[in-house]
Amino acid sequence: MQRIYLDHSATTPVRPEVAEIMMEYMTNKFGNPSSVHSFGREAKEALENARSQVAALIKAQPEEITFTSGGTEADNLAIIGTALKYADKGKHIITSAVEHHAVLHACEHLEKMGFDLTVLPVDEYGIVRMDDLRQAIRDDTILITIMHANNEVGSIQPVAEIGRLAKEKGILFHTDAVQSLGKIPVDVEEMNADLLTGSGHKIYGPKGIGFLYIRKGVHLSPLVFGGAQEKKIRPGTENMPGIVGLGKAVELAGQEMDSEMPRMTQLRDKLIKGILERIPDVRLNGHPTLRVPTNVNVSFEYVEGESLLLSLDMKGIAASSGSACTSGSLDPSHVLLAMGICKEVAHGSVRMTLGRDNTGEQIDYVLDVLPEIVQRLRDMSPLYQKSRKECEGCTRTK
Amino acid sequence: MYSDKVMDHFTNPRNVGEIENASGIGEVGNASCGDIMRIYLKIEDNIIKDIKFKTFGCGAAIATSSMVTELVKGKTVEEALEVTNKAVAEALDGLPPIKMHCSNLAADALHAAIKDYQERESRRAS
Numbered sequence: 202m203q204r205i206y207l208d209h210s211a212t213t214p215v216r217p218e219v220a221e222i223m224m225e226y227m228t229n230k231f232g233n234p235s236s237v238h239s240f241g242r243e244a245k246e247a248l249e250n251a252r253s254q255v256a257a258l259i260k261a262q263p264e265e266i267t268f269t270s271g272g273t274e275a276d277n278l279a280i281i282g283t284a285l286k287y288a289d290k291g292k293h294i295i296t297s298a299v300e301h302h303a304v305l306h307a308c309e310h311l312e313k314m315g316f317d318l319t320v321l322p323v324d325e326y327g328i329v330r331m332d333d334l335r336q337a338i339r340d341d342t343i344l345i346t347i348m349h350a351n352n353e354v355g356s357i358q359p360v361a362e363i364g365r366l367a368k369e370k371g372i373l374f375h376t377d378a379v380q381s382l383g384k385i386p387v388d389v390e391e392m393n394a395d396l397l398t399g400s401g402h403k404i405y406g407p408k409g410i411g412f413l414y415i416r417k418g419v420h421l422s423p424l425v426f427g428g429a430q431e432k433k434i435r436p437g438t439e440n441m442p443g444i445v446g447l448g449k450a451v452e453l454a455g456q457e458m459d460s461e462m463p464r465m466t467q468l469r470d471k472l473i474k475g476i477l478e479r480i481p482d483v484r485l486n487g488h489p490t491l492r493v494p495t496n497v498n499v500s501f502e503y504v505e506g507e508s509l510l511l512s513l514d515m516k517g518i519a520a521s522s523g524s525a526c527t528s529g530s531l532d533p534s535h536v537l538l539a540m541g542i543c544k545e546v547a548h549g550s551v552r553m554t555l556g557r558d559n560t561g562e563q564i565d566y567v568l569d570v571l572p573e574i575v576q577r578l579r580d581m582s583p584l585y586q587k588s589r590k591e592c593e594g595c596t597r598t599k
Numbered sequence: 600m601y602s603d604k605v606m607d608h609f610t611n612p613r614n615v616g617e618i619e620n621a622s623g624i625g626e627v628g629n630a631s632c633g634d635i636m637r638i639y640l641k642i643e644d645n646i647i648k649d650i651k652f653k654t655f656g657c658g659a660a661i662a663t664s665s666m667v668t669e670l671v672k673g674k675t676v677e678e679a680l681e682v683t684n685k686a687v688a689e690a691l692d693g694l695p696p697i698k699m700h701c702s703n704l705a706a707d708a709l710h711a712a713i714k715d716y717q718e719r720e721s722r723r724a725s
């Protein structure tokens with residue numbers, strides 16, 4: 202059976218070109234970049250080369266890039282690091298209800314430490330309203346952290362506007378760009394971002410490596426202490442295979458964005474259109490166009506997400522869901538709930554995220570098998586009746 | 600994550616459907632928590648002659664519903680009342696720990712259906 206991977210927002214395979222250079226820095230070029238000898242020097246050179254590769258993609262300066270163990274650490278460093286550093290200026294932080302847990306839980310940790318937190322609501326598409334942000338800003342606001350693209354529904358936030366407002370008010374702006382990097386243009390100047398998070402394994406690089414962009418002049422307190430690596434902001438012997446892999450992955454993503462972006466958008470829209478046409482009682486979650494080219498998220502009413510995923514898996518199709526039964530908690534996705542989608546419908550959500558390996562034929566296959574899968578589960582569902590009622594719990598209309 | 604038995608019952612669930620003029624109907628769970636199970640019983644001479652289910656929920660919810668119908672079909676009401684959620688999970692070679700609470704409710708649905716049957720019987724008798 203052919204296997205179709207539609208979970209690229211969870212993780213991606215490491216590209217062969219990336220694996221190759223990683224291998225080189227695990228074996229032949231194994232040196233520690235802090236060493237003075239030639240082994241150390243060749244590692245140091247590769248470290249700085251990777252830093253330049255990352256900086257180039259986001260229009261930053263190499264010295265503004267700090268490597269971390271991934272997106273989660275970069276988010277924590279950005280948020281907790283600046284909060285600790287600027288605590289004497291103010292204690293108020295603004296974020297949004299649809300952030301990744303790496304951001305939300307870091308903010309909640311600060312709240313427990315005595316910081317004030319405002320969690321902005323979002324509209325039905327999962328997008329923050331600028332008016333809400335304007336009203337939330339206070340004299341003691343020190344940080345706004347709002348993601349670029351959402352990991353579940355792909356919605357793109359008005360980061361350029363947010364950055365402009367933050368700059369005008371003298372507030373730091375951090376954005377988590379893990380899900381937008383390599384998929385759509387990410388430009389720290391255009392966004393007026395002071396801090397920006399990226400991760401390797403979402404862009405065909407390795408897991409366990411990421412970076413934080415820190416604008417020149419912005420300071421933060423380190424969260425771990427040790428040697429002088431990464432300007433003491435993030436000490437510890439550098440993960441060289443990860444770093445050179447990330448550098449290569451970023452470079453390739455930059456080179457291919459112009460051709461992949463329209464191809465992904467076309468596949469995405471083919472999949473969305475096909476599902477909405479072939480299956481009744483389906484909702485598209487997120488914005489029809491203000492979404493990353495790789496994200497499809499739909500709710501099939503009257504069925505539960507995990508059983509859909511299992512059924513898809515039996516047909517070789519890998520996807521993910523915002524249902525409680527896949528989240529490890531009793532509540533379905535906080536992102537879908539924040540968008541005003543009721544629990545019943547959130548439980549039936551399925552996320553399919555596209556990538557380099559996907560083809561139009563694969564989408565045709567998915568569209569072929571999906572209607573039967575949904576119908577089989579609906580026939581089993583006590584919620585599904587011939588005389589279907591609108592779900593009254595949802596604030597959203599179909 | 601799931602045992603082969605769970606996957607078997609998920610893929611080929613036994614006794615899916617409804618029973619017209621059922622002797623008793625029981626439902627547990629709600630849609631907002633992600634699992635709803637409804638059991639229909641046909642009881643004659645204190646024996647479960649037929650049993651059907653409809654379930655909205657995850658793989659575990661569907662498999663436990665299917666398994667409970669197999670366990671009690673042909674059994675007496677008293678025997679059926681002795682079936683526990685734990686016994687259903689064991690008959691499926693176990694469930695992942697996280698599923699033991701949220702999705703392992705099939706015996707509760709069965710017991711609710713039996714209670715409904717007994718209430719109807721006592722109303723008829725009086």
Ligand SMILES: Cc1ncc(COP(=O)(O)O)c(C=O)c1O
Nearest residue numbers: 271272273301303352379380400
């Ligand atoms: C938006 C977002 N931020 C942060 C992360 C965490 O990144 P990492 O897995 O590299 O820690 C992810 C990955 O799931 C993500 O999607």
Ligand SMILES: [Zn+2]
Nearest residue numbers: 526657701702
């Ligand atoms: Zn469940």
